Amino acid sequence: xxxxxxxxxxxxxxxxxxxxxxxxxxxxxxxxxxxxxxxxxxxxxxxxxxxxxxxxxxxxxxxxxxxxxxxxxxxxxxxxxxxxxxxxxxxxxxxxxxxxxxxxxxxxxxxxxxxxxxxxxxxxxxxxxxxxxxxxxxxxxxxxxxxxxxxxxxxxxxxxxxxxxx
Amino acid sequence: xxxxxxxxxxxxxxxxxxxxxxxxxxxxxxxxxxxxxxxxxxxxxxxxxxxxxxxxxxxxxxxxxxxxxxxxxxxxxxxxxxxxxxxxxxxxxxxxxxxxxxxxxxxxxxxxxxxxxxxxxxxxxxxxxxxxxxxxxxxxxxxxxxxxxxxxxxxxxxxxxxxxxxxxxxxxxxxxxxxxxxxxxxxxxxxxxxxxxxxxxxxxxxxxxxxxxxxxxxxxxxxxxxxxxxxxxxxxxxxxxxxxxxxxxxxxxxxxxxxxxxxxxxxxxxxxxxxxxxxxxxxxxxxxxxxxxxxxxxxxxxxxxxxxxxxxxxxxxxxxxxxxxxxxxxxxxxxxxxxxxxxxxxxxxxxxxxxxxxxxxxxxxxxxxxxxxxxxxxxxxxxxxxxxxxxxxxxxxxxxxxxxxxxxxxxxxxxxxxxxxxxxxxxxxxxxxxxxxxxxxxxxxxxxxxxxxxxxxxxxxxxxxxxxxxxxxxxxxxxxxxxxxxxxxxxxxxxxxxxxxxxxxxxxxxxxxxxxxxxxxxxxxxxxxxxxxxxxxxxxxxxxxxxxxxx
Ligand code: HEM
Ligand code: SF4
Numbered sequence: 001x002x003x004x005x006x007x008x009x010x011x012x013x014x015x016x017x018x019x020x021x022x023x024x025x026x027x028x029x030x031x032x033x034x035x036x037x038x039x040x041x042x043x044x045x046x047x048x049x050x051x052x053x054x055x056x057x058x059x060x061x062x063x064x065x066x067x068x069x070x071x072x073x074x075x076x077x078x079x080x081x082x083x084x085x086x087x088x089x090x091x092x093x094x095x096x097x098x099x100x101x102x103x104x105x106x107x108x109x110x111x112x113x114x115x116x117x118x119x120x121x122x123x124x125x126x127x128x129x130x131x132x133x134x135x136x137x138x139x140x141x142x143x144x145x146x147x148x149x150x151x152x153x154x155x156x157x158x159x160x161x162x163x164x165x166x
Numbered sequence: 167x168x169x170x171x172x173x174x175x176x177x178x179x180x181x182x183x184x185x186x187x188x189x190x191x192x193x194x195x196x197x198x199x200x201x202x203x204x205x206x207x208x209x210x211x212x213x214x215x216x217x218x219x220x221x222x223x224x225x226x227x228x229x230x231x232x233x234x235x236x237x238x239x240x241x242x243x244x245x246x247x248x249x250x251x252x253x254x255x256x257x258x259x260x261x262x263x264x265x266x267x268x269x270x271x272x273x274x275x276x277x278x279x280x281x282x283x284x285x286x287x288x289x290x291x292x293x294x295x296x297x298x299x300x301x302x303x304x305x306x307x308x309x310x311x312x313x314x315x316x317x318x319x320x321x322x323x324x325x326x327x328x329x330x331x332x333x334x335x336x337x338x339x340x341x342x343x344x345x346x347x348x349x350x351x352x353x354x355x356x357x358x359x360x361x362x363x364x365x366x367x368x369x370x371x372x373x374x375x376x377x378x379x380x381x382x383x384x385x386x387x388x389x390x391x392x393x394x395x396x397x398x399x400x401x402x403x404x405x406x407x408x409x410x411x412x413x414x415x416x417x418x419x420x421x422x423x424x425x426x427x428x429x430x431x432x433x434x435x436x437x438x439x440x441x442x443x444x445x446x447x448x449x450x451x452x453x454x455x456x457x458x459x460x461x462x463x464x465x466x467x468x469x470x471x472x473x474x475x476x477x478x479x480x481x482x483x484x485x486x487x488x489x490x491x492x493x494x495x496x497x498x499x500x501x502x503x504x505x506x507x508x509x510x511x512x513x514x515x516x517x518x519x520x521x522x523x524x525x526x527x528x529x530x531x532x533x534x535x536x537x538x539x540x541x542x543x544x545x546x547x548x549x550x551x552x553x554x555x556x557x558x559x560x561x562x563x564x565x566x567x568x569x570x571x572x573x574x575x576x577x578x579x580x581x582x583x584x585x586x587x588x589x590x591x592x593x594x595x596x597x598x599x600x601x602x603x604x605x606x607x608x609x610x611x612x613x614x615x616x617x618x619x620x621x622x623x624x625x626x627x628x629x630x631x632x633x634x635x636x637x638x639x640x641x642x643x644x645x646x647x648x649x650x651x652x653x654x655x656x657x658x659x660x661x662x663x664x665x666x667x668x669x670x671x672x673x674x675x676x677x678x679x680x681x682x683x684x685x686x687x688x689x690x691x692x693x694x695x696x697x698x699x700x701x702x703x704x705x706x707x708x709x710x711x712x713x714x715x716x717x
Contacts, residue, residue, distance in 0.1 A: 083201070083327070084204060084287070084327055085327065085409060086287075086324075086325070086326065086327025086328055086329075086404055087404060087405055087409075089323065089324045089325075089326075089327070089404070090324055090401050090404050090405050091405075093324055093401075097439075097443075098439055112201060114188065114197075114201070114205055115326075115327075117323070118321075118323035118324075118326055119323075121323035122323050122324055134196070137191075144180060144184050145177060145180050145181075145184075145321065146176060146180065147173055147176065147177065148321065148323075149177070149317040149318055149320050149321065149322075150317075150318050150322055150323075150393070150445070151443060151444040151445050152323050152324065155444075157444070158444065159173045159174075159177075159317065160314075160317070160447065160448060160451040161444065161448065161451075162173065163171070163173065163450075163451065163454065164448055164450040164451060164454075166448055166450070
């Protein structure tokens with residue numbers, strides 16, 4: 001099972017990621033993530049299902065269209081098909097800052113140690129690490145820098161405000 | 167000049183630690199090459215034909231004599247004793263060892279320098295006018311804004327994996343010496359009717375395979391909103407820029423596909439959500455950064471008549487005064503260009519010995535500071551006119567007084583096939599053969615202002631599209647050939663050159679240039695510069711002359 005980094009802890013990520021438009025719409029037991037294209041089904045299932053229900057976005061999906069429905073889910077995941085595909089960073093910031101999503105935002109897909117710091121700043125609160133990643137390095141990566149020059153979803157004051165005690 | 171505070175220092179120090187660990191994991195085989203690649207690129211580290219190449223940022227072209235001494239030391243200790251200045255106010259080491267790069271970064275951090283985001287698909291080093299702060303036609307000093315942008319873009323968490331690289335240039339004077347129209351974002355600072363600073367924002371310019379001139383997407387932006395507006399532009403680009411084809415991934419392609427109007431509208435919508443957040447720049451910070459760019463301790467001097475000065479001295483000195491000495495906003499001062507274009511030296515190269523001599527001279531003649539220009543030259547920005555002759559005498563034996571600033575032999579030239587794995591053709595030997603052919607200073611001065619730009623392939627590192635004469639290396643059945651174009655310009659009236667016709671072999675090129683110059687001399691009116699004549703007559707007369715069958 002993939003490793004999960006969340007709240008400074010390493011555990012197993014037992015969420016099952018349902019594909020877009022599954023041919024076999026049989027719902028597995030346990031925690032599941034519906035692709036955003038099946039959000040209606042996710043809404044219906046939420047609460048009835050044994051296990052948590054969440055939504056996942058691919059990097060080219062547009063959260064704008066479903067913004068109002070998001071806060072009823074405890075978890076939203078954003079997929080990185082390849083770590084070089086940086087769209088997920090913007091999506092997470094939109095979820096946190098524009099749509100005021102307060103649940104867990106999980107980075108899934110090609111999630112590597114060296115991108116964790118930026119992911120965290122953009123609003124991700126949990127990270128499903130690619131199988132080969134070293135969990136100790138992952139934990140350490142979250143504190144690579146002690147201050148930052150710009151505002152982001154983590155809402156920490158940027159250096160240009162810290163300097164003037166704003 | 168900007169000085170780091172504890173925050174700035176800590177951030178670059180932490181970067182050194184981060185990169186040291188990444189390099190260690192790479193060398194230990196824990197980090198695969200394709201995953202290390204973007205990490206090292208974002209630290210300016212390419213792996214080239216013969217060795218890695220490390221690109222070091224010289225933010226907006228400002229560098230102190232202390233920093234130059236450190237660079238001279240680094241080049242000697244970790245490389246082959248010379249450095250290469252690039253067209254984007256960066257400096258490159260061509261032969262460092264990968265294992266030693268973390269150590270080099272540590273050395274750099276000790277003098278407030280770094281290699282952060284000098285490469286890779288991220289926001290690159292912000293560039294500006296090499297005469298910022300001293301130009302006679304300056305309206306706003308662009309440097310504080312460049313520094314503010316530098317900090318904002320450094321480790322921006324949202325924009326480290328863009329579709330493609332992203333370059334910002336700022337100018338604050340009438341004449342655009344920063345080529346802002348061919349940048350992903352160009353920023354023009356100006357004063358509005360109430361004398362308040364405003365920015366005009368252009369987007370979608372660029373060179374490379376599909377050269378384009380940028381479009382205005384925001385005619386007037388308040389300074390406090392600069393960062394939130396940039397965030398908005400970058401976010402639209404990050405989400406919608408093409409990622410399926412790297413040759414169509416620059417923002418210029420997106421702006422063109424959407425049209426500049428629609429693109430501007432999308433940015434505006436995004437910005438409406440961002441402008442009232444913490445991304446708003448506090449006035450205190452603007453004031454703080456501006457306080458670093460105050461005037462040095464100028465003496466009260468009066469202007470000297472440079473014509474008198476010229477007549478009293480050697481003819482070489484007269485040429486140098488005409489070409490390499492520039493007007494300054496302070497009476498009695500001039501800015502001076504040291505062209506790194508002496509014949510037989512690769513354009514933009516400087517040795518450790520030269521760098522050390524240059525830093526001593528900067529201390530003696532120009533308040534201990536230097537500028538790097540996108541024409542790959544160095545500038546002393548604040549030289550008292552009364553000491554110009556003394557300076558010239560000192561520069562001459564160092565081979566740094568070539569009086570060719572802005573002339574044909576002051577070329578922009580990429581590293582080309584001698585160093586670069588992507589090259590179709592070599593460019594440095596071509597530059598040298600042109601310099602050898604046109605070594606008559608009187609002739610060059612008669613031809614006057616002329617930008618000759620050479621790129622070894624269509625990636626356009628040598629800006630050939632915006633050279634008055636542009637040369638592009640092409641591959642014809644495995645042989646190196648050169649395509650020649652005329653009529654490009656990177657000034658405030660930017661334009662892209664037009665190709666003359668079929669390409670030439672290297673040994674033919676100097677003759678072709680000679681024909682182009684003769685055509686100009688025949689056709690010019692007395693006031694016309696080369697580019698003016700090109701614009702008036704078009705490419706046809708040049709074409710006819712160049713391809714005319716020998717009689
Ligand atoms: C030797 C190693 C080098 C390599 C492999 C290299 C590679 C490239 C590539 C692939 C591009 C195209 C980017 C695109 O698709 O837009 C590019 C652009 C560029 N390079 Fe280089 N380059 C090298 C050295 C240099 C040097 C030494 C300079 C300065 C003299 C330079 C200046 C530039 C500039 C200014 C551009 C941007 C053109 C634009 O605005 O699109 N490069 N380079
Ligand atoms: S223009 Fe081409 S040959 Fe020249 S440095 Fe750039 S990539 Fe290399």
